[in-house]
Each structure stands twice: as C-alpha cells, then as structure tokens.
Amino acid sequence: MPRGELQTRRTDAVRAWTAFVEHGDDLASLVRPEILTSWTRSEAAISTDVREAPLADESETAAYWRGSPLETAVERVEAELRRTAEDGDLVVAVTDPETRILWTYGGRVMRRKAETVNFVVGGRWDDESVGTNALDLANRTATPAMVFSAEHYAPIVHNWVCWAAPLHDPVTGTQLGVIDISTTWDRTHPIGLATARVLARLIETAMPLSHGHPVAGVLDEATDPGLVLRVLGTAETWFDGQRLLLNRRQTEVLTLLAMHPEGLSLEHLHALVYGDQAVTLSTLKAEVSHLRAALGGQLASRPYRLTMPVQTDVDLVLSLLRGGRVGAAVEAYGGDLLPGTNSPALAELAEYVAVAVREALLADPQPDAVVRYSELAPYDTEVVEACLHRLSGTPHPAVPLLKGRLAAAQR
Structure with a gap:
C-alpha cells in the first residue's frame, strides 16, 4: 500500500486508541466493532504498560504439542512455513484454542522483535493476557482477522500488523487454534489476510484425521501402512509413513493405478495417462520402474497393479x-x-x-x-x-x- 495511506491509517488508529484509553470516548464510528469490544475486554484485564505476554508452563506446553494433530501437520509443511517467514521477514505462529503459542518461526528481523514481547512458544496471546491482537480475534470469532498498528491494545505491538486465520480439524470442524503471520505496520499488504488463510488451509490439508471419528485414520499418512495419496488441491504421496518425492507424471501414473486396483495393461495405462500424445511406451515403462523402486517393489506387472493397501x-x-x-x-x-x-x-x-x-x-x-x-x-x-x-x-x-x-x- 502507498506509504502515505499507511501513515494516515496509522495516525487514525493512534488517535482512536488514545481517545479510548485516556478519555473513554465513544468510538463506534472510528474503529471496527470487534476491535472496540476487545479493547473493552483488555482494559478490564490489563494495563497499557504491559511489557510482554505472560508465559505458560514450559513442560505443559511441550506436552500439549507433542504428538498433537497440529504438530504432525506443522512438521509436514514446516519447510513451506519457514520459507514464507524468511521470504517476507515475517514471524509465523501456531496456537492452541486458548491462544497459547505452540510453534513459531521468524525471519531474521521479526524473530528478534517477537522475542522481546514473548511472541514465542508458551506465550499467552489472548486479549485478557496481552490485549487486542489478531490471534485472539481469529480464535474468538472463528474467522480470519487483521489487527493493524494501534488497533492493538498494548503499545508494545503498535508497530506491528498481524493477520490470523483459524485452524480446524479436517473432518469434525473442531477449532484447534489459529495460525498468525506478523510484520511491521509499514509493510502492510492487502494480500496478508489471504496469505494467512492459505497457510491455514495448507496446515489443515496436512493434518491427520481426528481419532474416534467414523472416518478417522482413513488418510493418516504418518501411521497407516501402505500407500496414501492426496491429489485433491495438492499432491502428496506417503508410503508406510514416509513421504515420497515424485514428479508430476509419476503422481498421475500412481493415481491411475490406485483408481484401478484390478490392474491395467501397459497399453491401457498409456492411453489413460497420455491420451493421443506422441509419447513412447518406453517412456511410461521408465516412470513405472521409478515407482516400483520407490514402493519397494510393490507394483506388479502384467497387468500393472499395486500390491499394498491404498487410500486416497x-x-x-x-x-x-x-x-x-x-x-x-x-x-x-x-x-x-x-x-x-x-x-x-x-x-x-x-x-x-x-x-x-x-x-x-x-x-x-x-x-x-x-x-x-x-x-x-x-x-x-x-x-x-x-x-x-x-x-x-x-x-x-x-x-x-x-x-x-x-x-x-x-x-
């Protein structure tokens, strides 16, 4: 956004915040309703001179995180999350339903800023602990939220802009926490909220299905034996709990074999993969050979078929x-x-x-x-x-x- 527009927006936010904390002015026309509601809740719980978020018990936080669906999902997409943080010099955080940070990673500059206010693992970022912020709003409203500059109640983060999106169990819809991305206010960008939503979707897609649910475990790549394929919206292949690195064509061949458990002849598989493209049978044989090696030999021939449990x-x-x-x-x-x-x-x-x-x-x-x-x-x-x-x-x-x-x- 143009620097002048951002500066004006920041100035307006500071004026509204000052009017609220110093005079208790009616700000219905100056700030969003959810911000005003959170300011009121924050005012009753904390002082504006709060210097950092309180920290939860370290061992309890570690025990909650260890083995949780969120930990499994974050580990599967951690490279993407870290790359996002580093490329944009952001700090990325994942919380529990109480807005306690469970995992975080930051770019070089934002990591240092985050540490000074306990935006770290164990930090409690509900608004009654540290004041209005996007993590708390997204958790309370179950919708993506943005908090800009002095819309934060605590001045320690008035130089920040934060975007957060809720994280849900992929089957039951239970809200498990939020993912937040934060940077300095002067680097606000309209794509920030969309980025938070995309990262939330990335984590949800990588999450194992909840235990005890009628379809739980159907696509639990980390524990289920055999082959697990995710091809809707993303492309991931897991074999006996290990992710396979396949190219696009190999994923297509594997998907077709998974859809035809009875098996396919070389010619039939070629037609399904390539249609009328001028691609030789030997090219397809090379792809199948690579897949057979990756699957420990569990791909039979004449016809080609998978010889292990398959879930998609x-x-x-x-x-x-x-x-x-x-x-x-x-x-x-x-x-x-x-x-x-x-x-x-x-x-x-x-x-x-x-x-x-x-x-x-x-x-x-x-x-x-x-x-x-x-x-x-x-x-x-x-x-x-x-x-x-x-x-x-x-x-x-x-x-x-x-x-x-x-x-x-x-x-």
Missing part, C-alpha cells in the same frame, strides 16, 4: 458423498484433482469429483460447508446463492461471509 482422498470424498455426509465431504475436499493435468482420464475424474461435490451442496447447502467450498471455488456464485436463499430471514454467522464472497465474485 478421492475415495474418501466420494464415500462421504454416497453416505449423505456433505459437510464432511467438503471438509475432506481440498480442491480440483491435480489441477492442470493433461491426462484425459484424470481430467475426467477431476470433473466428476468436482461436479459431485457441487451438486451435493446445491441439494443440501449446509452453511459451514458452503463457506468452506467458497474458499476453494470463489466464483461459484450459484452455490452461495442457494445457501443464502435457504438462510433467508434466518440469522446465521455464515451470512455475512457468504454475502461478502458473492459481492467479491460479482465485481
């Missing part, structure tokens, strides 16, 4: 849809199947899955599921309109989100 997110989504569990299906649906694939068979399967999810939502537009789906298909206004029509006249927290999505798509 495609099967999970379709199974949930067959059972009428639309909300759970949308939670498990990460997006289009291998976007950009030029395999005719996979392109057909991708369309089938996408249409099945969409039609299920049109028939049963569950608000939370539609909100989730709209993040993956932001321009599918028909599904949003169907949900708003069903909610017509009925108060629901999803309504403003859906109306905002509709307005954005129609610009």
